[in-house]
Amino acid sequence: MSFITTLSFKDLQRLREVVRKVHMAHYREDHVSDYECDRIIDALGPGVLEWDLKRLVDGKEAIPSS
Numbered sequence: 001m002s003f004i005t006t007l008s009f010k011d012l013q014r015l016r017e018v019v020r021k022v023h024m025a026h027y028r029e030d031h032v033s034d035y036e037c038d039r040i041i042d043a044l045g046p047g048v049l050e051w052d053l054k055r056l057v058d059g060k061e062a063i064p065s066s
Helices: 009-023 034-044 046-058
Strands: none
Touching (some): 009 034
16 A cells, blocks of 8 residues: 555645655656656655655745745
8 A cells, every 4th residue: 555545635735746846856847747756755655754744734844945
């Protein structure tokens, strides 16, 4: 079972946004897709991503802008 299947759609969209801005900042534009974001989310695991999501929702941290 994938970690992504346990997330709400809203949380998944938030995590994808974080992954795009932080973890995929240097990827070529044609490699930045939801599928690739989901692979990174699964690879990082639930512990790290839940912490990132909690900080984002609580307003303690902003997503870096490009």
